[in-house]
Amino acid sequence: MAKLWGGRFQKETDRIVDDFHSSISFDCRLYRYDIIGSMAHAKMLAKVGIISRPEAEAIVSGLTGIMDDIEAGRVEFSVAAEDIHMNVEQLLIERIGEVGKKLHTARSRNDQVALDVRMYLRDELDGLGQLLAGLIGELLDIAEKHLATVMPGYTHLQRAQPITLAHHLLAYCQMFSRDIERLKDCRRRVNVLPLGAGALAGTTFPLDREFVARELDFAGVTENSLDAVSDRDFAVEFAAAGSLIMVHLSRFCEEIILWSSAEFDFIELDDAYSTGSSMMPQKKNPDVAELIRGKSGRVFGDLTALLTMLKGLPLAYNKDMQEDKEALFDAVDTVKQCLKIFRPLVATMRxxxxxxxRAARGGFTNATDLADYLVQKGVPFREAHEIVGRSVAYCLEQHKSLDELSLEELHSFSSAIEADVYEAIGVAHCVAARRVTGGPAPEAVQQVIQTARQRLAKYKAY
Known part of the structure; x- marks a missing residue:
C-alpha cells in the first residue's frame, strides 16, 4: 500500500518497520473520536472557504459511513496504514475519491492525535467519575445500616480505640470523593482543543479554531502550537489520579482480606465474589480483593511509563509519544474494571x-477514655496517661480488662476514680461520647452521611 506521506521516498518501508511503527492494534479504539474530530474539521474548512460546502458534505457523509461500518464490524484495519488516522483517511479516499484527499488540509497527525486522545480521555473521566459516585453511594447505604456497629479502630494494626463500621466506611468515602475532585480538575485541563496547531507551528490557512471547539464541546483552544502537540501532561495527570484511586481501592481491599480471615472474622464475602482452592476443599479465598490490590501495580507502572517517555523529549512531537496510548488505555481500563467489580464486592459482604x-471490647481500646475521665476529674493528662498505663500493665498480669477491675482495684491507681467510671469506659459510651465533627458518634456520622449525599447529588450531575 502506498503511504499517504510517501512522496519523497524512493522505496517502500521494510515490512518489519511497518509492524514496528504501526499503532493500529491499540489506537483503533480512538476511531470514533478521530471521525467526529474529522467531521468538525471538514465543516470548519468549508466555513472559512478552504473547501466547498458540497465537498465538506461529501466528506462528512463518507466519514459517517465509515463509522457505521466500523461499529458493525465490517472494516478490517491495515497495519500498513500505521494508525487509526491514516486508516480512516485511506478508507475515505477509497470511498469518495479525490475530495477525500482534501480533509487533511491544515492538519497534521500531531494535532489530530492530540485531539483524539483528549476527546477519549474526557469521556473516560466522566465515566470513571460516575463509577466512583456509585461506589460512594453504596458505601453510604452500608454505613447508614451500621451507625451503631462498634468495631476496633487500629493504629500499627494494633487495636487502638473503638469506632463504628459506619465511621470506618466514611473514611473511604472521603478518599473517593477526593478522587472525583481530582478527575474533575484533570478534565478541565483535558478539555482544551489542540487541533489547529498543525505539526508544530500552526498553519497559514485562516482556520476558525473556536468554531471547532464549539462543535466538539471544548472549553477553549490551546495557546501555543508547540505545546499543543507535545503536551501529554493531561495523560500523566490522569495516571496519577488513577494511581491514587488504586491506592485507595488497594488499602480497602487489604482490610477486606484481613477482615474475612479467621483471625479477624469481621465479615464474610459472598460466594459470587470469592473463589476456592483446587486442592483444599475448605478454602474460601478473597481473590477479587487480592487481584484489585495487585492491579494497583499496573496503574503505578503506567504512570511511570508516561513520565519516563516524556522526561527527555525536546519540543515538539517525537515518535516516542506513540507510547502514551497503551499506558493511558491500560490505566483507564484497569481502574474502570476494578471500580466495577469492587462495588458489588462490598455490597454483598456479610x-x-x-x-x-467483641474485638472492640478487647485490647484496651477504652484506655484513652479512662485517661480522659481522669482529666475531667482534674488530673493532668500526662499524669493520667501514666496512671492508665500502670492500670493496663496490672490488667495484663491479672488477665482482666479495664472494665473488669473492681472499684477498689481502680482506686489503688488513683483516688480520683469513682463509681461513674464504668459508664465512662463502656465501649458504646466511648464511641457515643466522641461527638466532635468528624468523630465516630452516631449522630456525628449521620450528619456526615447527609452532607456526603448532598455532595453526591452534584457528582452524579457531573
Missing amino acids: VKKDNMA
Missing part, C-alpha cells in the same frame, strides 16, 4: 457485628 463488638 458483616459479623458480634465479632466486631
Whole structure:
C-alpha cells in the first residue's frame, strides 16, 4: 500500500518497520473520536472557504459511513496504514475519491492525535467519575445500616480505640470523593482543543479554531502550537489520579482480606465474589480483593511509563509519544474494571457485628477514655496517661480488662476514680461520647452521611 506521506521516498518501508511503527492494534479504539474530530474539521474548512460546502458534505457523509461500518464490524484495519488516522483517511479516499484527499488540509497527525486522545480521555473521566459516585453511594447505604456497629479502630494494626463500621466506611468515602475532585480538575485541563496547531507551528490557512471547539464541546483552544502537540501532561495527570484511586481501592481491599480471615472474622464475602482452592476443599479465598490490590501495580507502572517517555523529549512531537496510548488505555481500563467489580464486592459482604463488638471490647481500646475521665476529674493528662498505663500493665498480669477491675482495684491507681467510671469506659459510651465533627458518634456520622449525599447529588450531575 502506498503511504499517504510517501512522496519523497524512493522505496517502500521494510515490512518489519511497518509492524514496528504501526499503532493500529491499540489506537483503533480512538476511531470514533478521530471521525467526529474529522467531521468538525471538514465543516470548519468549508466555513472559512478552504473547501466547498458540497465537498465538506461529501466528506462528512463518507466519514459517517465509515463509522457505521466500523461499529458493525465490517472494516478490517491495515497495519500498513500505521494508525487509526491514516486508516480512516485511506478508507475515505477509497470511498469518495479525490475530495477525500482534501480533509487533511491544515492538519497534521500531531494535532489530530492530540485531539483524539483528549476527546477519549474526557469521556473516560466522566465515566470513571460516575463509577466512583456509585461506589460512594453504596458505601453510604452500608454505613447508614451500621451507625451503631462498634468495631476496633487500629493504629500499627494494633487495636487502638473503638469506632463504628459506619465511621470506618466514611473514611473511604472521603478518599473517593477526593478522587472525583481530582478527575474533575484533570478534565478541565483535558478539555482544551489542540487541533489547529498543525505539526508544530500552526498553519497559514485562516482556520476558525473556536468554531471547532464549539462543535466538539471544548472549553477553549490551546495557546501555543508547540505545546499543543507535545503536551501529554493531561495523560500523566490522569495516571496519577488513577494511581491514587488504586491506592485507595488497594488499602480497602487489604482490610477486606484481613477482615474475612479467621483471625479477624469481621465479615464474610459472598460466594459470587470469592473463589476456592483446587486442592483444599475448605478454602474460601478473597481473590477479587487480592487481584484489585495487585492491579494497583499496573496503574503505578503506567504512570511511570508516561513520565519516563516524556522526561527527555525536546519540543515538539517525537515518535516516542506513540507510547502514551497503551499506558493511558491500560490505566483507564484497569481502574474502570476494578471500580466495577469492587462495588458489588462490598455490597454483598456479610458483616459479623458480634465479632466486631467483641474485638472492640478487647485490647484496651477504652484506655484513652479512662485517661480522659481522669482529666475531667482534674488530673493532668500526662499524669493520667501514666496512671492508665500502670492500670493496663496490672490488667495484663491479672488477665482482666479495664472494665473488669473492681472499684477498689481502680482506686489503688488513683483516688480520683469513682463509681461513674464504668459508664465512662463502656465501649458504646466511648464511641457515643466522641461527638466532635468528624468523630465516630452516631449522630456525628449521620450528619456526615447527609452532607456526603448532598455532595453526591452534584457528582452524579457531573
